[in-house]
Amino acid sequence: MIIELLSLLLPPVVIALMIALPYIAFRAEGGCGLLFFFVASTIASIALSLLGLYARKNGGNSKG
Amino acid sequence: MLLAMLLLYIAIGTAIAIASRKAGIKSIRDYYVAGGRLGRILAFGTYAATTYSAFMMIGLVGLAYKTGVMSLGFELLYLASTIYLLSTVGHRLWRLSKQRGWVSPSEMMGDLYASRAIPVALSTMYLIAVIPYLAAQVQGVGVLLEKEGLNYQAGVALGALIILAWMSVGGMWSVASTDLYQALWMLAGGAVYVAWLANNVDKAVGGSLSALRVLGESGYLGVTGFWRPGVFLAYVTPWLFFAITNPQVIVRLFVHRDEKSYRDSVLYFSVFGFLYTIISVGIGLLARALTLAGGLRELGREDVTPHLLSLMAPYLSSFVSVSIIAAAISTGNSIALAVASSVHRDLLAMRTKGTMRVGYSIAIQALLVTAASAIALSRSGYILDLSVMTSVLLLPQAPLVIYAVCSLEKGWPRPRLGALASLLAGFATALAYSAKLGPREAFLSMINGLPLPILVLLISTGTLAASALLSRALRREI
Numbered sequence: 074m075i076i077e078l079l080s081l082l083l084p085p086v087v088i089a090l091m092i093a094l095p096y097i098a099f100r101a102e103g104g105c106g107l108l109f110f111f112v113a114s115t116i117a118s119i120a121l122s123l124l125g126l127y128a129r130k131n132g133g134n135s136k137g
Numbered sequence: 138m139l140l141a142m143l144l145l146y147i148a149i150g151t152a153i154a155i156a157s158r159k160a161g162i163k164s165i166r167d168y169y170v171a172g173g174r175l176g177r178i179l180a181f182g183t184y185a186a187t188t189y190s191a192f193m194m195i196g197l198v199g200l201a202y203k204t205g206v207m208s209l210g211f212e213l214l215y216l217a218s219t220i221y222l223l224s225t226v227g228h229r230l231w232r233l234s235k236q237r238g239w240v241s242p243s244e245m246m247g248d249l250y251a252s253r254a255i256p257v258a259l260s261t262m263y264l265i266a267v268i269p270y271l272a273a274q275v276q277g278v279g280v281l282l283e284k285e286g287l288n289y290q291a292g293v294a295l296g297a298l299i300i301l302a303w304m305s306v307g308g309m310w311s312v313a314s315t316d317l318y319q320a321l322w323m324l325a326g327g328a329v330y331v332a333w334l335a336n337n338v339d340k341a342v343g344g345s346l347s348a349l350r351v352l353g354e355s356g357y358l359g360v361t362g363f364w365r366p367g368v369f370l371a372y373v374t375p376w377l378f379f380a381i382t383n384p385q386v387i388v389r390l391f392v393h394r395d396e397k398s399y400r401d402s403v404l405y406f407s408v409f410g411f412l413y414t415i416i417s418v419g420i421g422l423l424a425r426a427l428t429l430a431g432g433l434r435e436l437g438r439e440d441v442t443p444h445l446l447s448l449m450a451p452y453l454s455s456f457v458s459v460s461i462i463a464a465a466i467s468t469g470n471s472i473a474l475a476v477a478s479s480v481h482r483d484l485l486a487m488r489t490k491g492t493m494r495v496g497y498s499i500a501i502q503a504l505l506v507t508a509a510s511a512i513a514l515s516r517s518g519y520i521l522d523l524s525v526m527t528s529v530l531l532l533p534q535a536p537l538v539i540y541a542v543c544s545l546e547k548g549w550p551r552p553r554l555g556a557l558a559s560l561l562a563g564f565a566t567a568l569a570y571s572a573k574l575g576p577r578e579a580f581l582s583m584i585n586g587l588p589l590p591i592l593v594l595l596i597s598t599g600t601l602a603a604s605a606l607l608s609r610a611l612r613r614e615i
Contacts, residue, residue, distance in 0.1 A: 084221040091214050092373060095207060095360050104353050107360070111210045112415075118217040119407045126224035126400055 080125020087118040139285045142455035146322070146463065147299060153318050154303045154311035168308035168495055169240045169478040170391040175313055177393075180402035182317025183309075184389050185409045186467035188219070188379075189323065191277030193417045194330070194461045199438035201421025202428075205357035207364040209418040215376040216410045222380040223403045226542050227390050231399050233545075234391040241478035242387035246534070249541040252553035255560065256483035259534070262564055263384050263476045264484075266530035269576070271476075271505065272512035274469035275300070278462050279513060284443040285458060290514060296465065297510040304470035305499045309392060312470050319463035324409065326460020327416040333453055334423045334445065341432035348426035355429055357422065371581050371588035375528030378535035382528060384475040385468070420445075469509075477501040526576040529590050533563025533597035540601055550612055555604020563597030 091114050099107040162168050175183070201208040230245070239245045243263070247256035278296030283289040303315045335345060342348045352358050380386050393399040424441055427433040436444050442461070446454040481498050537556050544551050570579040570589055584592050 081225065084217065088214060088217055088221070088377070091210060091217070092369070095210060095364075095369075096366055100360050105349055105358055108206050108209065108349075108358055111206070111213050115213040115217045115411065119220045119411070122217075122221045122224040123404055123407065126228060126403060129228065 076128045077125050080121045080128065083121050084118045087114050087121070090114065091118075138451040139282075139287075139455040139458060142452075142459050143462070146459045150299070150303060150315045150318060150466075153314045154306045157310040157314035158307045160307070160310045162308060162310065162495070165482075165494055165498075166238060166240050167310075168498065169474065169482075170234075170388060171309040171313060173235060173391055174394050175309075175392040175398065177398040177401035177405065179313045179317055180389070180393050180398055181405035181409070182320045183313035183392070183467075183471070184386070184402060184406050185413075186316035186320040186323065186464070187385050187389060187471035188406075188468075189410070189413055189464055190274055190468035191281075191461050191465035192273070193413060193464060194327065194420075194457075195277060195280075195439065195442050197414075197417045198421040198424070199436075199441045201418045202425045202436065202441045203421075203438050204363040205352070205359070205361045205425070206418075206422065207360055207369065208421065209414070211369065211372050211376070212414045212418060213411075214373050215379060216407070216414060218377040219380045219410070220403065220407045222378075223390075223406075226381060226539060227403075228399065229542050229545070230387075230390045230538075231393055239391050241482045242384040242475065243479040243483045245387065245391075246537065246541075246556075247483065249545075250537070250551050250553045250556045252557060254557050255553065256479070258557060258560055260476075260479040260484035262531065262560070263479050265568070266527050266564075267384065267472055267476050268505065268509050269512065270527040271469055271472045271509035274465040274472070275506075275510050276513040276516065277465040280443070281446075281458050281461055284446065285454075289516075293510050293513045296462070296469070296513075297506045299466050300469040300473060301503060301506050303466070304474050304502055308474065308495070308498070312467075312474055313392070316467045316471065319467040320409065322460050322463045323467075324413060324416075326457045326463070327413055327420075329453060330445075330457045330460075331416045331419050331423070333449060334420055334427070337432065338423045338427055338430075341430045342426055348423060351426050351429050352422055355425075357425055367583050367588045368581060371590055374588065374590035374594065375532050375580075378532060379528055381538040382531040382534045384479060384531075385471040388475045388478065389471075469506075473502050473505045473509075476505055480505075526571060526580050529580050529593060530564060530567045530571070532567065532590055532593045533560050535594065536598040536601050540605065544605075550605060550608035552601075552604040552608040555601055555608065558604065559597045559601035562600050563593045566596050567593045 091111065094110065095107060099110065160171070164172065166172050197208060197212060234245070237248055239248065243256040243259035246259055247253060275293050275296045279289045279292035282292030282295070304312055338345070338348050342351055349358070393402065421441065424433060424445060428435060446458055449457065477498050480501050537559060541551060543549065567589065570582065570584070574582055580589050582589055
């Protein structure tokens, strides 16, 4: 239940941060911070989404 | 060399397409969505090859080269959002498709809102919005073959012919089978391309870490002037909802055999998408590092990949060129098949069962591909701009899909007239600005301080929300 809830709520938050943070935290960035931020946050968001997908109960009708 | 590689690609793909007919096409649902019988590998392959088009290796490489690391954010945001949508809304829609036997994306929307008008409106929207996207794929084939010394018109014709042939042979079965084959070629081509470039950057700059340092010092690893907040939002917004607005990917929610097939295909796609994105943006950034180090002249956005291909050994450039052609073909035939299913089932209302109707579908597919080829021959616009404008036009579908799925669980009313009004209002706004400003300018324009995609999303969401609230109030009154 907790995993399903986290996987439902957290990815949109990560996605919103991926849009907003470059303009707040990385505006004058000259190093690799923004690159690693995009990669790490994408992996985190995908992992959470997949965790929710695999944790979700099979609602039947799977054989069509 | 390119001709030999192209012939090899076509021969293998054609053999796969013909072999896929063994799956057996007994109904129109078999033809359009493989009867919901695809296993995880085919389902993954067809989703990956359909989603990632020639834009990745031409448009995105050029965008990264010109504008830096924010293009990585733009493309990874698409991937993160798509996996999220596939894990939530998409999963629910797949289960519903098993119960309801959906064949086309417009049929799904009509069923969700119990409306006959919505599928007709959506099919018409697909025809208007998606043909430029299909044209961009055919154009990509023409441009690539032209750079290799072949005639542009012949390249467009060859692209159209392969799209039509591999699609019509076995419908979704032949498309999915050739898509898997093409997805593997795409990834291998991208890997060869980035490895070749990294090797050259090593010689010119002295290693990947030095390349990162050069890029960082020049500002390409930060927020460059191109990526103003409004521009970033304009690029990102239509792609965030791509998985539930574009017919060729919506229809791929109906193809999975069972729960395991669905889940595993999403997992495999996430790995493929991540690798392919890193490779595409990596190529653009490495090319920029090479230019900064003086090893490559300044190139235009659309010229980066064609120019780099011309510097490779012929056997390498042929392999990579064919991988990009594969990306265009696999997206092209998936678009045409999905739109044909909507036109066939919902616009022309041909719902009779039986394989005889496949002939009508092939005729519709041929018309769509011919129209797209005619647009491609005019050589108008950037591939990226055409592709993004398509998604802006289809954006009004996003609130309808999300609301329908939520309302099924919560028991909220689904107002059919409000849904239709929401769809038409958003689409008309996007279309009006496209016509007024031109597609390239429209999606980057700020209207009353808002990027066009945000405005379209607000209009369609607002219309739907208002009508849903009204329906709820009326239901309480009664």
